Amino acid sequence: MLLAVRIGLxxxxxxxxxxxxxxxxxFYGVPVPLAMLVSAVLALSVGLAPLVPRTAAVAHLAGLAALGLLTAxxxxxxxPVPVTEIIGLSVLLVVLGxxxxxxxxxxxxxxxxVIVLALVAVTPDRWAPAEVWATSFVVTAGxxxxxxxxxxxxxxxRSIREELTAARRDAELEQARRRTVEERSRIARELHDVVAHSMSVVHMQAESAPYRVTDLPxxxxxxxxxxxxxxxTALREMRQLLGTLRGDAGAERAPQPHLADLPALVQATRAAGIPVELRLGVDVGTDDHSTDDGVDRLTQLTVYRVVQEALGNVARHAPGASTVVTVGRHGSALRVEVTNHAPSAGTVPAAPPDDGGFGLAGMRExxxxxxGTIDHGPDPDGGxxxxxxxxxxxxxPTRPTTATRGPAADGGTR
Structure with missing residues (x-):
């Protein structure tokens, strides 16, 4: 529609x-070059009015004054306004309006x-036939x-319709943001009521067990x-997550796990009965968490979460299996490998089949x-x-690029 209007103009x-x-x-006896120049200015200003309205208006008014002087x-x-210019001025005003x-x-x-009246005022020779310029003025102005x-x-x-459309769009965006905040608050409540409560019970039972059970080895x-x-640790991270969901700025600025926390994570996994070996090929200084060995803070957090989830999968699906965690540089990238062997016979039973299912999907995301890229799957030896x-x-953020192999690539079993 807009293209058709411009072509028509x-x-x-x-x-x-x-x-x-x-x-x-x-008809008016104006020299041809001047007639073509003034006519070109008047016509061109009409065509450019949608793009540069102020400039086109000034040029058209100047052309109107020049045309009046040349035809006097x-x-x-x-x-002082020929019929062709009455049409041109009318089209210009319609476009501007x-x-x-x-x-x-x-x-x-x-x-x-004002220009029309000024042309009459500066041309005394045209005052006598008043009906000519008066008729031209009345017709043009009216x-x-x-x-x-x-x-x-x-x-x-049109302007009011556009403003109403923009206001409606802003209202819809505000409603969407409000629904998002409400949904995050609901998720935070559910996490607090279910997960945080259960973890608190586990913590209290573990703390009180040495006092409740006599002759404990x-x-x-x-x-x-x-x-x-x-x-x-889980409760501390859960509180931080709940604060983030509720929009607490302090929670977002709270310290996040980094490379220096990997030894403690591995030690906690060993305490759960899983033999884990940690091989670090990067420096994990403790003074500056955001620049350990020149690794970005977000990358460090992702490494920690990947290792945490991988070790959690070992605990659920292959308890007691020997595991090796390797973190080191591979060219300009950071490489993280978590490999476990098949669990030996007589270990603690694995988790039920319906346990988990989103760990690998979360790692991929x-x-x-x-x-980055991720490759995961079963090994020939059962690991x-x-x-x-x-x-x-x-x-x-970039487009997902995942290389997978093996039947577990869909994250449905781990």
């Missing part, structure tokens, strides 16, 4: 020039009326006033202490969000491996 401008130039030269010596035809503000349209109309007023009404209606006391420490490559300084 260009056609009108070309037609005005094609008619106005010969009429001005032949002629005693034939309408003066529809596409711009009413103030600009009214200003251009008033300026055109015709353009009606058309400008109609165009302003149409333009204001030292190994069992150490086991309960490890359970209590793990539950405290974390890794691909940083532009399982997770192999992740991450950029040390991710540029931002």
């Amino acid at each position: 260009v056609a009108v401008a070309v037609s005005l020039f094609a008619v106005a130039a010969p009429v001005t030269a032949v 010596p002629s005693t034939v035809g309408t003066w 529809v596409r711009t503000t009413w103030r600009l349209t009214a200003t251009v109309w008033a300026a055109a009326a 015709n353009t006033l009606v058309l400008a007023a109609a165009a302003i009404v149409i333009g204001q209606r 030292p190994a069992a006391r150490a086991e309960f202490a490890a359970i209590a420490e793990t539950s405290r 974390r890794v691909t969000a940083l532009g 399982f491996h997770v192999d992740v490559h991450l950029p040390t300084h991710p540029a931002g």
